[in-house]
Amino acid sequence: MPGVTASTNTSLPFVVSDFATLAEGLDYAARGETGCNFFGRKGELRQSLTYREIRDLAVTMAQRFDKAGLKRGTRVAIVAETSPDFLVFFFACQYAGMIPVPLPLTIHLGGHDAYVTRLRSMIVKAGAEVAVGPAEMLHYLKEAAGSLKMIGTPEDFYALPFEGGALRPFTSDEACYIQYSSGSTSVPRGVLVSQQAITSNARGIGRHGLDLRQGDRSTSWLPLYHDMGLVGFCLTPMLSQITIDYLATKNFALRPLTWLKLISEHGSTISFSPTFGYELCVRRGLNGSAKTIDLSRWRVAGIGGEMVRAEILDRFVGTFGVTGFSAKAFLPSYGLAESTLAVTFTPLDQGVEVDRVDQEHFAQTGSVVSVKRNGIGSSRAARPFVICGVPLPDHEVEIRSELNVALPDHHIGRVVVRGPSVMDGYFNDPVATSAVFTDDGWLDTGDLGYMTDGRLVVTGRRKDLVILNGLNIWPQDVEWAVEALEDVRASDVACFSVIEPGEGERMIVVLQCRLHDVAARESLRKKVVATVRKTCGADCQVVLVPPKTLKFTSSGKLSRSAVREDYIAGEIFDLNLAVGQSGPARAAFSEQRK
């Protein structure tokens, strides 16, 4: 049984992200003893590779690519399992001057056709000529890709000759990889990340955001086909010779506490998760592990990837505080794949800071007024927003109006970003690219927010905003409230608005319903309407649908716009209507049809 890789190199000086390309960074990290460890479903060590071993395997694989006649610039689709093979092929591309395209996994029972369609659109859009994936997934790849120049398992590629193959690594002014990001499943958009963008972002994260130091160790269950997993917990640590302990996403989802056990056992200091990861842990609870789990060395518990929800993080501290976990370790951040990964970080060792704003003022004016806890107006409803911090050095964030005019502090508008981490564009997609850049060259993130003393606060997605009778309603507020009901699960709810001619905007709440009894469904519908009314003071129409109706983007976020399109197209309709139920559902349906 091999041991895990060390957290510290014995003789190699610690260098934080001071490299012009990934290959240069890996060459350096390979001179030490740190590396990557892969753990199984119960937290047992499965495989361990030093950066030297990863580099050696990547270099010979790059020679094989050359010997096989693959040209520089070739796109290589790689199924991004959390495995040594993914790292080897990703870095082999760096030494071969070829562009890796990480492909997602899926967990949907019986989702074969949808998955193949998604892979196909990604492979086609990237113009990939090579595809590699584990044996049990090869049939999806073959079905999705049709005929490519080369398609096979890692073993197939390892069997190719390498002697005499040339290395032709990317230079600092070239591309690095393609990251599929936002955008619906059917029309994927691949961010072309350059060597400059990834090394700039890793520098900002390493030096500014996390202040990486000798002895830091990272742990991750984040999928490697997602920017937070790939950039945050593969490329950035490598560029600073930091050891990474990996847990496959599936194993985290099944047994979330394994994440915390790994952090405890191996003395990790840095790990990130969207809010829901912390929520999963809270739901499991400590289960008597309090005595064995020690989270006191966890100095950066990052949160990103979706809106940060302070109340969940408070509950995490409530549950796991006894393990030595410090609330000051929480590090809210903001970013997006179009800016490689990170845009803003809050200061280290500060914890979550919340701006409490006047709910009514906020809803009616599009600007915010902070509410002091004990000041005048404390009786008014306050809406808490988590502050996401300041931009990385050399990066700028502004808030713009719909007319692209810069807005002052405390005014809600479009969040735009500029800096060296921002992409040049989506791969092979000038139309999508020009749609996300302003005329003066800033990236429009598609998010809404405001600034307060140079710090960014994100309030939601622009296009998802529901406006009813002049009231701004954030759909995630409605969704979270409904998800908290009994018989409803996370990711079961989509809220959006439709504009009816002559009627103005109406709010629709689509809810995936597992109840079989017609009366029970109607009772749930009433509860949802009441809850929504309590949450935002507005009425909504509830549409109960079967599980698996809602659509998600390639990064797993709810796609309200896709659900909305399905609704308008008449592809989504109420379960109780389907069984011929009369009553409220029928009435609601006929109303929506008129």
Add this chain to the structure above:
Amino acid sequence: MQWTADTVQTEVVQLLEPFNPKGIELTPETDLSADLYMDSVAAMNLVMEIEDRFEIDIPISLLPDVNSLQDLVDVVLAQLSKD
């Protein structure tokens, strides 16, 4: 314990019972998502139960091809034969 196709099937049916509140009859043809309304959360819970019961690892890459109860039994048998 030496598993056979029959005992695996019996065991899988038992593990599926909590996901079958309506108590429909479970046959090899039962469709997990269409008949039992299993979504990905339920699927992950089922995978965990199965992994723990049979002491096997189920790669999630197999799930898209699992439609029926029989498909699930076949996956378990295939993974058992690997260990």
